[in-house]
Amino acid sequence: MLDSFLTFINQHTPDLKHQPTLLAVSGGIDSVVMVHLFHEQGLPAGIAHCNFGLRGEESNADEAFVRALAARCNFPVFVSDPDVKTFSKSHSISTQMAARELRYEWFEEIRRSSGYGWIATAHHSNDSLETLLLNLARGTGLPGMCGIAPVRDHLIRPLILSNRAEVRRYAEENGITWREDRSNASDDYQRNKVRHHVVPVLTDLNPSLETTFNASAERLRAANTLLDEYLGAWKSRIMRDSGGSMNIPIDEILGKSEPIYRLWYILQDFGFLYSQVRAIAVALHGKPGKQFHSPTHVLLIDRALLILKAHGEQSNEGQLLIEDTETPVEWLGMTLCFEKLPSAGALDSGPFAIAVDANRLTFPLMLRKWRPGDIFQPFGMAGRSKKVSDLLIDRKIDRFEKDRIVVLLDGNGEIIWVVGQRADERFRVGETAQEILKISIGAS
Structure with a gap:
């Protein structure tokens, strides 16, 4: 354990001996062992602890324990109690x-204001393996398969070369005490499910899982670095600043290998998700003029160019991206709620709820104010298009109410619902629908 810690320092951060490090300490075994290693090696450090108050008196006892630990080591201590529920x-x-x-934002504030060179967290190799497995379950690219990076910007993980068993053995051999978080034994959190049920199965298949994972993660990080260097140089060569917009020649995308990945590499920095980029790549073979939106930018497919522009102030205020349907979203005095249904017949009738075929949705979804020129296929009118403006005229919507009308679009830019008015035929629940999603609105 000590050898792994010193190896990390010598390889990645030899300046720890001369510049103080801010240690993120919860009071659990991993972070307390990290404090012990820094103290025993005479490395200058301070301690930062967040008391979120989510476990009542246990949270307060954690804070008291960390304060006492800092006093014994003669390390400065910083404590924060952010309102996590309101922020959530x-x-x-x-x-x-x-x-x-909230935690990492606060750590960085302390680092800057108090002169710390690094922020250290106590992640070890098991944490890195669990992170990889979670990323795979959720969907990930190459960076998500690299586990937890040993060093990223000012953030370091000095225990990353050790595993959970080594950390515990070090604590026991050195008589270290720590706080136990009861939630670590619960399966209420996804990471705990992976730790308690997935990793043991994989370890049965490969008793050397931790060793092989560490070696694989190292190679993947190296491959990702090389890929970044190659694609970064290619991106710098083809992107052209046109005074207020960025232009990307379409033939530089379609004429190259792996066009979707290349385009995503460029657009990810502008808020576009991979699912959107897949749809954009398909649209490159169609007629010009189609637009795609991220939270910060709009992409126009022109004849020979992709034109990327930042949203104006008005556009930013008039839209909201929805990346999943796990929780309700609030926007412009309205709450949009999502619920899986056993059948379309379970939907309450009325203008404030629709049922859609969830498998036809491309994320992220977008809520925005309707615009002149918006076209959709009204429910019940298969193959027939209608302007949203004509729908509002037909329904005798007055000018003031028109200003409050919003549309819900999928990631391909197709209207799913003129909210509170009419759904789109293309997302209706058919006989083959396997997953039905209810979308409803109410006052927030």
Whole structure:
């Protein structure tokens, strides 16, 4: 354990001896062992602890334990108690994701303001393996198969060369005490399910799983670095700044190997997801003029160019991207809710809910205000298109109400629903539908 720790320092961060490191400490065994290693090696450090208050008195006891640990080591201690539940709700993300964002943002603030060179987390090789498996389950590219990076920007993982068993053995041999989080034994979290049920099966198949994973992750990180260098040079060569927009020659995409991956490599920095890029690549073979939107940019397919522009201020205010249907989203005084149905017949009738074939949806979905020129295929009118403006005229929607009309689109830019008015025929639930999604609205 100690040898692995020193090897990491010598390979990646020899300046730890001269510049203090901010240690992210929860009070659990991994982070407490990391504190012990820094202290025993005489490395300058400070301790940062987030008390999210999610476990009541246990959370407060964790904080007291970390404060006492910092005092024994004579390390400065920083404690934060962010309102994770409010942040989670306002950003429509899970509590875990909200806690992660708040934690790392706060760590970076301390690093900058207090003169720390690095932020250290106590992730070890088992954490890295679990991260890879979670990424594979959710869908990932090459970067997600590399596990947890040993060093990224100012973030380091000095225990990454050790595994969970080695960390525990070190703690026991050195008489180290730590706090146990009861949630680690629960299967309520996805990572725990992987740890308790998936990894043991894989270890039965390959008793050397941790060793082979570490070697594979190292090679994959090297391959990813080389691919970044190659595609980065290609991207710099073909992208052209045209004063307010970026132009990409279409023949530089279609005329190359793996056009979808190349295009995604360019567009990912502008907020486009891989599923969108797949649809964009298909549209390159069609008529020019089609547009695709990310949270920050719009992409226009012109005759010979892809033209990429940042949204104007008005466009940013008039749209919301929805990357999954796990939680409701709030926008412009409206809440959009999602629910899986056993059958289309289970849908409550009325203008404020629709049922769609979930397998026909391409993500991310987008909510935005309707625009002149919007066209859709009204439900019940297969193969016949209609302007949204004509629908609103037919329904005698007054000018003020028109300003509040929004449309829900899929990742291909096709209208799913003129919200509260009429659904699109192309997403209707047919006889072969395997997954039915109810989408409904209500006041937030």
